[in-house]
Amino acid sequence: MAFLIDCPNCGVRDVYEFRFGGEMVARPENSTDRNDWSDYYYFKKNVVGEQSEWWYHAMGCRNWLIAKRNTVNNAVISTSVYGDSEILHEK
């Protein structure tokens, strides 16, 4: 792993400054079905290709961001702050 992540706060930084926070998955807020919860907690999609994931800029601004990354070649396609309607850092 040696790719770069464009932190919306700090700019382009080495991946080693960040902590991986996993795939973006929706929490089954109102479900009372046990399977929904175990799917949410334990099962990862492990996409081959592009996926949106959480990254925490631990050695920088100490904020969370979302990166769209290709899991095949580690190309980071874009980064954004969660909640922005559009992707801020299109490459």
Add this chain to the structure above:
Amino acid sequence: MKNKVNADAKCNFKNRSNGSDIDLSKKIEFLFDEKKTYAYKGDNLASALYASGRRVFSRSFKYHRPRGLLCVGGNCPNCLVTVNGVPNVKACEKPVEMEMVVTSQNSWPSLNTDFFSIFDKMGWLMPVGFYYKFFHTPRILWTIASKIIRRIAGLGSISNSFIDKGKYQHSNKHSDVVVIGGGPAGMSAALSAAKYGAEVTLVEKSNYLGGHLRWNRPTEINKIPELDLSITTKLVSFLSAEINKSKLIQVMNNASVFGDYENNLLGILKEKSFIKLRAKTVIFATGSHELPSTFENNDLPGIMLCSAIQKLIRLYGITPCKRAVIFGSSDFIYETALDLNDIGVENITIVDQRKSIEVDIELLDEAKARKIEILFEYTVLKGVGGSDIKGCIVAPLDDFNKSKRIACDLLAISGGFQSNFGLLQQAGFKFRFDSKLDQFIPSGEVKGVFHAGRVSGSESVELDILSGRKAAMEAVLFAGFEVPHVENRQKEIEQLIENNKETSLKEDLNLENKLKQTGKSFICYCEDVLVKDVKTAIHEGYSDIETLKRYTTVTMGPCQGEMCQNTFAKACSIATNVDVDTVGLTTRRPPLIPVPLRAIANPINLVSHATSMDRMHRKSNAYMVDIGSWQRPLHYGDPVKEALSVRNKVGIIDVSTLGKLDIQGVDSGMFLDKLYTHRYSNLKQAKIRYGILCADNGTIMDDGTVTKLNDQHYFVTTSTAGIESIEQWFKWWKVSMKQSVYITNVTSAFSAINIAGPDARNTLAKLTDIKLDTNRFPYMTSIQGKVAEIDVLLLRVGFVGEVGWEIHFPSEYGEYMWDALLSAGKEFDITPFGVEAQRILRLEKHHIIPNQDTDILSTPLNSGAEWAVKFDKDDFIGKQALVFDKNKGLDSLLVGFIMEDQKIPDDGDPVIMDGKPIGKVTSARNSPVFGKGFGLVSLPISFAKEDTPIFIRVNGENLPARVVTSPLYDPQGEKLKL
């Protein structure tokens, strides 16, 4: 032609003339195998040892055959030695230093008479795939055999007491354009890139710029724009001067690029520093290296590559021989012959596999004029000699029976060239076999990565320079620089390249002729693999280059395929009847060169934190331990005494390491309700509540207290180890729930001291006006005020089960506050206590420590903390999982125990019932108050009842204990509310 070499030099091993790299006025002394040896400043170990007459440098991996210098370029395994205790150092890449201690490897008793060379006669014992074929049964055989084999086979060994001294510096560097390789192509690429305005880093593995121009025979050059030179000798100094003049070019020499990683990150080792160089774009001008030819005994000491000979002559001023045979099928062998003749070697025979008409006419005339004997369409069948070459058997290509022997003390060989493909492969380039160039060259394109010079297949200096310029233009365009009149320039350079393409058509020699398969004809010097071994392996079914590699171990030795990859592919092609291009290359992965782990491991990352009171602890002779990244006092001499003091009088402990979060914002209450299992929004101002943080599967992540300072402001403490991940956790929920909450980690901004014990109130009262009586300052409340004139936040919590306060205050007052409390408590016999006493005291109260008393399956329910879970809340993290758990009923429960007799279990001891383990002790200590072993234990629910007898296995003995469900000390919790 002008040479730097003195043409009158005597043909004598001891005599050195002026080489470009050495300084004849400075002698250096070093030890080789305990013998004093001399070198000149600038010599490397190989040149110094060769000049001193040494021909055998090492013993081969398997057969223990003597091996001498082959490439003098760091591309073969032949010159590996141990230097100052570091094994497997390439002598030809190691500059000699004063008093260096050098020893030879893999031989016994000595390099010249190696006992194990008997293996050379027993090759039949070790066929290809040796490891896969023998010692399967009986199994014991392998244990014995492996010991012997490991002793015999292999490289240098490292002594147990060896310590690699000195630290490696780590640094990060950035550059617009990185050019790797300081030869003509790399130099001109760097210069043009800088002309376009780019910042350039030029990385060169040796100490000098110039590449092959430094040792190759000077030649004339065609006219190239912006380069007013007609001969190569001036080129290096001209380009170097230009580079020195440029402010934009940084030269990084003695630097080896060992890996090309994602996003153009280059791993570089430069002496004792480890550099991560990040480039916008990279130009590889890594050059090519010469290959050996294959014939019987092609590994004898005294058989050397032509380029190696040129290096010995021009760089180190060595006259390598008296009588030379030069073998190959290119004009390069004529140049080498003339070079040798220049320095006085008169007796030279050229064995050229080609016809005379294929030879450059000027070179041929010159060679003839100098009375050099030339055998056209001849080949070398075999090298003759033992630990030094004595001669060789040559024969006409069309009739091997007409062979004859030529005496020589040097056999110079040239089996063609191969581009240095390793880094380009890592960068993502594919390679194709170019039969005209007789080597693999890069094909296709990789975004942002370019190549130039010999590595791209250039064969002339003109092309080196022009392709360097072209690559530079492409690179700067990629990096976003403006190139004026870009189209014109591109056209111009394409045209120049076209004009300078050499059309020296090479006769494509029959592959079979190149790869003579008789006898010990080595394809891989590192692992002692013969041409015929490859054939055998293919015969045994390993026909794909990748499986063949693993089975034969060709390309897997120290040279990492430099010497063998090309020939290996050809051998495979012949045996499988597939063309070389289809056979392809195996991949060279990083690191390309051995990199000490010490260089990569970064001790700087191991931070150690000290609290603001650290000096005071050390002054009081505290026994410090590492807890997470913190250093904390375990005790100040006697933890039991410390614990009793807290129970009977008063004690203080530095709890600055507690994680502290400052939570503010309108959503704070709601936010904490969501994160903790407890409820906080209904908490009254200034109140404190214990809380557990769960993950969404209901397991415990951490615990701590939450203090409500006001409606929009809370103060949260976490465990010492948990703060980093809890901060992330809080922030993640804040972001993903879009809450208006501000989270600030104030762990090191605030220090904290816990004061506890019957006299805690009396002590504290001396330092503050705050009313401390229970009515005005009840249990689980907070007050902000002054203690010893300092602004503090006082939390009245039951940390160790006594009346006590946690005093939080700005860290800069740490020492002062510690001192103030100690002086105030003097009359009450105040005692500082450490982590061990704290552990005992808290355990007596059944306070759990997350990750000590809990594990990956622990929930608040099975840890006995159901009271802290508010199921009637709307939602909180982990709620659903806990609901499922509750409905299902508990399997196990964490409860207390007390031993029946005097023995004390250890943390982790199992509970045994009917001979089976049914649970485990999570914490155990001796209680100073009760004088018995006690602790917490996780038990099946049926055993987790008051007074249930259990047996704990302590040191192999099953000892009786009984379950205690409420805290051992002050079960009703009255004391802490006094």
